[in-house]
Amino acid sequence: MRHITEISSKVEPVTFVEDELELSFRYWYGEHYGRFYAELRDNRRILGMRCEKCGSVLLPPRPYCGFCHAPLRTWVELSDKGAVDTFSIVHTPNAKELIETPYACAMIKLDGCDVPLYHLLGEVEFKDILTGMRVTAVWEEVRKGALRDIRYFRPSEQRSIRSD
């Protein structure tokens, strides 16, 4: 105890250690994601996979079915139109300021697909967004093989229909 007093009376403890870390990651898409993103980038086509066992049409394209775990082999082209399953107006900035806040995001069920896709909503007033609203993809001119090659989904021309 005496030692602690002796030393601490002379020096002011350092309270924090600070550090910085810069990390670079490279994820390889592999065959399935690779084909999906190549089609998205080069042909503005959204490809999903159909399970021959349970009939589900799935995104993201993977070599197995997320519902029944059967191997998947059949590619299907999906529509770039769909309906809003659920949505949120986000005010919290994200980690890398990739998207300016506030923004609208949604889970969108593309026509013919059984699982919704997370994406952004644009060209719409926040107050006009409804569950069940029909939306269409707006594509980026310059595409690099990522989900954000779709800039966002905007309301379709037709009148929106509520899901209930």
Next chain:
Amino acid sequence: MARRVGVIGTGQSKYEDHRNDVNTPELVREAALAAMSDAGITPGDVDAFVIAGASGFPEEISFSENWIGPAIGASGKPLVRVHAGTNVGANATISAFFQVASGAFDVVLAASYNQRTIEDFRFNSMDCCDPLWDLGFDYPQSTLAGLQARFYLSRHEGKITEEHGAMVAVKNRKNAVLNPCAHVRSEITVEDVMNSSEVASPIKVLDCSRVCDGAAAIVVADEMKARKLNPAPAWIAGVGACSESRSVPYVDMAYPESCVRAAQQAYQMAWVYEPASDLDTVEVHDTFSFQELIWCEALGICEPGTAGKFLELGGSMLDGELPVNPSGGVISTNPEGASSMVRQIEAAMQVMGKAGDHQVPGVRRALAHAWGGAIQYSVVTVFSSGL
């Protein structure tokens, strides 16, 4: 035949927005020593240790167990680290449970913690997504919760309203006032919640928990040691864990299958047939207010779409027929990596009759629930006063 396992001691550190007075090992030591003292044992009596932190990024340390272990008496003893999302603390307890049930060890201490060292904690969210799929959006947990809440509201339109979410927050904040361990201990009103600013609609600031730094620890022992050390241990009657697809789109956010299945596993093991009547209290992982309602339905406590009515009628209040989050829940105390273990501690304390001012009278069976990741990973533990 698996051995019976009982909780013989629990401990929690002091919770603060930032615990800048201690380093991480010291923080975990605070909770671990409290748990050992509660169990009437010293570090020398513990056969093995389990350490749990929610994520590698916020700590900038890959082998946290090597750093923390020596501070809690684990030097020279078996030590494992459990790694998962916000339900990591509950998983640590389950790991300890299996170590004792299997006969490998008699007394095991599990500890979990949260100490944010990263300036921009939002990076945590990217751990949850499929990096090949939606990393480009990098959404925080609250966005996911906003989408989940809207999905739930829309499925049960007319039965569940935004006010029900607010009422959950009000109820749990009120309970927390009675809990000396809770982090946020002040009451709010439904109007306060409804008028608070939007985070990710329909989630508002007061629908969210406030993340804090802190640690929790739990000591489990085999039947013989447990009976010797504690006159009334909380027996771990059932455990269940289930993870769905890691990618969010597969998950039914309003009725997550992982939660349903984790509960089924635990119920089967604990001989719970009618959750609503067989359980005396439950602690669920309400990081966001609406989630309490969703979990109660997925746990089979209420029929889908009826959790709002149950709340309105006072069923989940501290003096209701099945009090939910008597401790104040995660919404009042959210040391992320430790929050799920705190649910177990609170449930165990209810069973042991040691919950103090927020004790529910005559608890024989209590449930602790936890979720993690992208709403797709659930853990359920059932504690019982008898074997």
Next chain:
Amino acid sequence: MDKARDQFICLEQNMKLKFRRPTGGVVGLFLAALRDEKKIIGSECRNCGKVFVPPASYCERCSSDISALREVGPRGIVISWTLAPKGFDNSPADAPFRYIMVRPMGADTPLLHVSPDDERIRIGTVVRPVFREERTGSITDIKWFVPDDEDKRA
């Protein structure tokens, strides 16, 4: 362009993280003593008698609370060493250099630090710390450890 190969595109992510970690009082004193007094502080366990460096508020050996801090070293004994032939980002010294485990006199545990790539650095060599002019309260306030007889030989 090879179409088949092109399908295996990859995603790149960069991030920059800033950390701020509380030291706790005892480690804080250790760092402050390096900075302000060019001293190495260890913690002494009054229960089992071991002296740890860097110090901690608890005994890693017998789990007791630590109540005594004491100055150790600054000279120490090399317990082991290895060569770092090439430099890297934020490398602690210009390559080639050596990583050493050095047990300061009066302490029971070794510290990881660096030394020049000097033939005299062997197991059992007595070394002394060279402190930097500008110190920030970090273990790198000690630039490195050099053989204790360096001055005499120079």
